Amino acid sequence: MRGILTVKEHEKFGIGTPLTNGDKLNEVDISDLESVPNNVIKRSSEDGKLSASNHVGIITTRRGLFVEILPKIDLRGKADPKNEKTKQIFLRMLHCWRGLSESFDNSSIRDLAHYPMHEVFVRQFLDNLSLLTHTGLARRYITVQANLPYLRGRLLFQEQLRKNLTNQARFAVVHDKLSVNRPANRLIHSALAKLFREIRNFENRQLLRQLTSYFVDVPQSRNLHSDWQRHQVDRSMQRYRPVMQWVGLFLFNHGLTTFAGPHINISMLFPMEQVFEAFVTNSFRRYQGEYEIVAQGPMKPFAKIENSDAFMMKPDISLKDGEQTKFILDAKWKRIRGIANGPKRGIDQADMYQIYAYGKRYQSSAAALVYPRTETFTKELCYRFFDDLPLICLPFDSANPKESVRRSIETLKSHGPNNVSGASKWDWFQGIGSIDWLIDYGTRTCLRKDRHYIALSRM
Numbered sequence: 001m002r003g004i005l006t007v008k009e010h011e012k013f014g015i016g017t018p019l020t021n022g023d024k025l026n027e028v029d030i031s032d033l034e035s036v037p038n039n040v041i042k043r044s045s046e047d048g049k050l051s052a053s054n055h056v057g058i059i060t061t062r063r064g065l066f067v068e069i070l071p072k073i074d075l076r077g078k079a080d081p082k083n084e085k086t087k088q089i090f091l092r093m094l095h096c097w098r099g100l101s102e103s104f105d106n107s108s109i110r111d112l113a114h115y116p117m118h119e120v121f122v123r124q125f126l127d128n129l130s131l132l133t134h135t136g137l138a139r140r141y142i143t144v145q146a147n148l149p150y151l152r153g154r155l156l157f158q159e160q161l162r163k164n165l166t167n168q169a170r171f172a173v174v175h176d177k178l179s180v181n182r183p184a185n186r187l188i189h190s191a192l193a194k195l196f197r198e199i200r201n202f203e204n205r206q207l208l209r210q211l212t213s214y215f216v217d218v219p220q221s222r223n224l225h226s227d228w229q230r231h232q233v234d235r236s237m238q239r240y241r242p243v244m245q246w247v248g249l250f251l252f253n254h255g256l257t258t259f260a261g262p263h264i265n266i267s268m269l270f271p272m273e274q275v276f277e278a279f280v281t282n283s284f285r286r287y288q289g290e291y292e293i294v295a296q297g298p299m300k301p302f303a304k305i306e307n308s309d310a311f312m313m314k315p316d317i318s319l320k321d322g323e324q325t326k327f328i329l330d331a332k333w334k335r336i337r338g339i340a341n342g343p344k345r346g347i348d349q350a351d352m353y354q355i356y357a358y359g360k361r362y363q364s365s366a367a368a369l370v371y372p373r374t375e376t377f378t379k380e381l382c383y384r385f386f387d388d389l390p391l392i393c394l395p396f397d398s399a400n401p402k403e404s405v406r407r408s409i410e411t412l413k414s415h416g417p418n419n420v421s422g423a424s425k426w427d428w429f430q431g432i433g434s435i436d437w438l439i440d441y442g443t444r445t446c447l448r449k450d451r452h453y454i455a456l457s458r459m
Contacts, residue, residue, distance in 0.1 A: 004116055005065065006083060007052060009072040009272075010335075014049040019065075032061040040269060054333070056090065057269035058118045060198075068117050071272060072335075073398050074373045084114055089398050091120065096282035097275045118268065119201045125246035126207045129188065131239070133214045137185055138237050141176040148173055179217075183231035184240055186221040191247045193220055224251055276398075277316050277331040280370055283401035284317060284329075288409055291319035291326060298325070300361055315358045317370075319412070325362040327412045329394075330355050331370045336393065338377035345381060347393065359389050366390040366415045368408070373397040380411050390415040 003019030017025045033041055033050060040055045052069045059067040070086050071093075080086055115123065145156070147163055153175025160172040192212050199205055221227045228248070233241050249268070285293045295317060301309035317329035336346040351369055359367035366389070371377060373395040381393035392411055397404045 003066070004068055006068045006070065008070045008083075008086070009053050009056065010051055011072070012044065012047070012049040012051045014047075025065075028063065029061070029065050032063060032065065033059070033067065036267075054272055055269040056272050056275070057267075058116075059267050059269070060118075066116070066118070069269070070117075071398075074375055075399060082114065085399075087117070087120070093275050093279040093398060094270065097270070097278045115201065119199060119204055121246070121249070121268065122195055122199050122201075122204050122208075125191075125195075125243070125250065126204060126211060128242045128246060129211050130207070132243050133211060135239055137180045137214065137218075138182065138240065139178045139180050140182050142179045142181065143174060144177045145172075145174045147171070180215075181218055183221070183227040184233070184237070184244060185215065185218045187224065187227050187231060187247050187251065188243060189215040189218045190221045190224060191250045194250060228252065272333045273331075276333040276372065279398065279401070280329070280331045280396055281317050283396075283405050284319070284408075287402045287405040290409065291321055294318040294320055302357065302361060313358060313361055315362070318362070325364050328355065328358045328362055328364045328367045329370055330358065330368070331396075334371060335374050336371050336377055336381075338374075338379055338381065338395070345377075345393070352391070355391060356385055356389065359385075359391070366392060366412055368392045368394050368412060370394045370396050370408070373404070380407075382415065 003021030003023050005013065005017065005019050005025065007013050013025065015025055015027060015030055019025070030050065034043065036059065039053075041050050041052050041059075043050055056069050056071045058069070061067075070083055071090050073086055073089050075085060078085065145159075147159075147170050149170055151171045151173065153173045156172045156174055163172050164170045189212075192208060192215065196205070196208055196212075199208065228251075231244070233244055281293065281295045284291075296314045298318065299312050299314045302311035302313050304310060315328045316331050318325050319327040319329065330351070332348075332351060334346075334348070338345065347369070355367045355369055358364070368391070371393060377393075377395050379395065383391040383393070385391060392415055394408045394411065395404070396408070
């Protein structure tokens, strides 16, 4: 096996880049990696070097090169020579991701950070499986037909006459037997056999051998896809759920970005856009209690045709205050520039169109694009659309999500309607009783707190 190449997103590498075992990348390695799709690894047109983006995880070539891709996370200038801090943060982000939320042991992340990424995933799977085996493998009754020296179950008269006419000491019977030979256990055994050929860490290999001994009476799956469709995690098998998430990951790459190539052996790549979105959503749920957090919703139609809803909208994160959608957030795993380099600051114009549509459709007080914090993007960027809808670009520090959530809530509230100056197009005032009104002097319309528009007399 070759050594391990560890790179971060957007970090260039090429012929001569050192590996962990002292070896270096050669032309054959580069040729193998060029078979990876361009949205994962692409070649620079300037210097011909390769770089990874948008996906984080591992790639192993058939010649044994192990490529470990890590996210580019701002550590505020702190040294991280062995990438352990980066791995810790990334593993905590994965802990929130939909595919591994139940399977990741958050308490062991610090201890696992010094492992290569693939060994980390394997260890999490083995730890979950170890807990499962301590409670015993799930069994089910299966029908068995046998020729036994004792009577058990139901006697098969025709088989008895055919096989035991002259041997009355045996009985041809059919009976039910509790067996561990069921689809879920077969899939786990197949996953263990697959991983044994891939892992290198001594502790993982030792633990894998120990766990394999529990499956000595379980055959490996002959049809992986059929067994996966047939297996069920019902109420009696809830302890299987974390294990089967890992099985789906290792055997089928469920939830991951996959690809095949003549020179690629293993690919386990996580879409960072989804991982970041899940992490931001989880952080807002965990570190603030003022607003209700709705992920991927609430859904609303953007248009109608013949009285039917069309083009359904579902924002990444909605912050609700009762029935009102107060703020709309859209998480983007993109690097923008906080330092002035033109008014766009590296923001994709299509993202602006999208967040504006969300803000208007949900009648939110403000809309926000959430980007990862970088060395050049440390403070909020505050835009206003042509109709004065506030748009805030929020820097989210993955290393300190609690503080990021606190600052984000403060910023959003400071740009809400109650904090808009009198010179703005929109003004709030207290109406009769406890009803709040929002006045738009441009169109002479009034928006009540319950979001019903009514026309105003001439002002």
